[in-house]
Amino acid sequence: MTEAIEEAFRAEWGRVVATLIRLTGDWDLAEECTQEAFARAMAHWPQDGVPRRPGAWLTTTARNRALDRIRRAAAETNRLADLATIGSPEASTEDSFPDDRLKLMFTCCHPALPLEAQVALTLRTLTGMTTPEIARAFLVPEPTMAQRLVRAKRKIHNARIPYRVPPPSLLPERTSGVLGVLYLLFNQGYSNYSLVDEAIRLTRVLVSLMPHTPEASGLLALMLFHNSRRDTRLDASGDLVTLEDQDRSRWDQELIEEGIAVLDAALEQGHPGPYQLQAAIAACHATAPTASDTDWPRIAMLYEAMLRLNPSPVIELNRAVAVAMASGPSEGLALLDSLQDKLTGYHLLPATRADFLRRLGRIPEAAEAYREALELAPTDAERRFLTRRLSELDSA
Amino acid sequence: MRYMLMICDDGAKLESPAELDAKPDHVAWMRDLDERDMSRGRYLMRPPAEAKTVRVRDGKELVSDGPFAETKEWVAGVELIECADLDEAIAIASAHEAAGRYPIEIRPYWED
Incomplete structure (x- = not known):
């Protein structure tokens, strides 16, 4: 019962x-x-x-x-x-x-509310997570979270934020706001599975209520692919395991199959967007039986499509990685030069260059790039990873 | 629901009421509001350089020259509107001819 x-x-x-x-x-x-x-x-x-x-x-x-x-x-x-x-x-x-949840989602994710309040209010009203549970999930004291919710509700009332699905003129922009909140929830929950599950559940609801919004389906597919690797992402000591080294036999095939079905249905609608493209890239990884079977030319093409929608140096860096995998590290290396100014201080730029140089056999240059990356790396896990790579170079 | 739209400026190119009334896009915006019976008043203020600030300390009036706070951008004019909800107020504000150059602050009235 x-x-x-x-x-x-x-x-x-x-x-x-x-x-x-x-x-x-x-x-x-x-x-x-x-x-x-x-x-x-x-x-x-x-x-x-x-x-x-x-x-x-x-x-x-x-x-x-x-x-x-x-x-x-x-x-x-x-x-x-x-x-x-x-x-x-x-x-x-x-x-x-009638189902009013769509109105509720749009009101909770209204741009007049601060982002952290949008996230908290979405969880409280749509999933029934309690205030103490939400506070714990976001590592803030309970009174802080309670006040955040009170303020958000007061603002909705006092500024009269409407309770409705926005009119067509506002719909695309507001929908991407809702999707952003759901994706944030999902990423925030990377190490907190209850948030991940709630994010997926809410995205399923959104997809069922907006079946003709392919980006919503794209986001759901992306979450399903990421979640299929949930159990293989960290090793026994809690260190990150790269995609290449993950045990693919432990990826959740049921989630992958569902992700592919959801993504195909979305792409058929003929309006690709950033979430669908990210999901399509995730699908390339999810369906490759081994790392060396990965369809890198397709991934490089998908990153190019993403760049056309939304130019960003981080996406350019990802494209360079895909190009290096598809056509060789010297092709990738050429693409990195133009990123030097745009990604100053970003540790993944020297880390990527180091990887390309290592594969080209240019060991001293690779070691120097690893050391540069090591200085910029923001987390212990990443520093451990780079140190390991550097010592492998020395012993090679 | 009533809101105050505070239209900002930085004084780079001050426009008089007469100059504003000669701008077709501004006139069209005002006419639209009037036709929809949403305007509840509009005021254009002289720049903060011409402001005086008064404070009362121990019963004594202290008048100083200039605004109470120096800011790069300041409220140049206000439009009082009455409309259905915040989304409508946002739409009205973003249609203002100055919205592409300066921020417009939307403040709901304190109603209950």
């Missing part, structure tokens, strides 16, 4: 909250009444059994709770007009609550 309630919690929380916000316009009331509806489920379902439509049961229960509270408050302040919206017949047809 607790399993059925937990399942309903994960599946229905966001939907119930989203509906209650539409009906009451009050975010706190919506959360509290949804919480109470789940508490009632916990008390009643074990005896009465799980209702035929748990979502409708929960929404109706939460709505009645809200109705009670608004009625009581209205009686106190004599503002019966407040009842008109929530008590309307449209709202009380038990089986046909």
Whole structure:
């Protein structure tokens, strides 16, 4: 039974909250009444059994709770007009609550809110993660997180940030804002699997609600490919394992197959974007039986397409790596020269040059580039990796 | 919902009300707001160099020359608007002819 309630919690929380916000316009009331509806489920379902439509049961229960509270408050302040919206017949047809989660996502990710508040509010309202859980996931004290959520909700109310799916003129820009928040959530959760799972779950919801937005599907596919390598990314001592050295037999084939299906459906719509292209690159890695089977010419081409959409020196660097793999390290080396000024201080530039020089047998130059990278590397794990490479050079 | 749009300037090229009224894109923006009955007032201020600042300390008036804070950009004019929500206010602000050159701050009224 607790399993059925937990399942309903994960599946229905966001939907119930989203509906209650539409009906009451009050975010706190919506959360509290949804919480109470789940508490009632916990008390009643074990005896009465799980209702035929748990979502409708929960929404109706939460709505009645809200109705009670608004009625009581209205009686106190004599503002019966407040009842008109929530008590309307449209709202009380038990089986046909429209899905308001898309509105909720766009409002949570409104550009007038600070990014960290967008992320926290998305988690709180759409997944039902509690404030202490969110605080722990982002390594901030609980009162800080609580205040962040309060401020965000206050701003939505005070500045009247609309609760709706944006009109077509704003939709592309606002959609990329939502996708950015979901991807941030996913990356933030790199070492926190519950966040990763929530990010994927929310992206699935977004894809189901916006089936004709290929970038949403592209993001979902990208997450699935990354997640398929979850168990092979770190070695026993917690060090990073490069893609080349990961144990591919332990990659999750089911996730890879789903990622490919999602990506193909997205690409068929004929509007490629940055997430679809990144997913297509991830797919090249995910489907290569061994590292040496990787389709590097295709990856180089995909990076080129990304550069056309969004010029960036980091993407140019990645393209140089792909070109070096496809056509040889001297071709890659030629591409690095133009990046010197644009990526000053970025450790992966000398690290990449070092790798190309090593493969060309230019050992002293490679060693010098590794030492340069070592000085710039920001984390211990990366310094350990570069030190290992450098010592392999010396012994060669 | 009411908002105040604060249109900034840095004084590089000051325009008088008459000069502004002669700019077709500015006139079109104002006419659009008026036709939609959204404007609740508009004011153009003289630059901060012409400001006086008053403080009262121990019951004594202290008047100083200039603005209360020196900033590179300052509020040159305000437009008070009434519209449906923040997205509409953002759309109105970004359609202002100065939006391509200077920031425009949108402040919701304190309503409850």
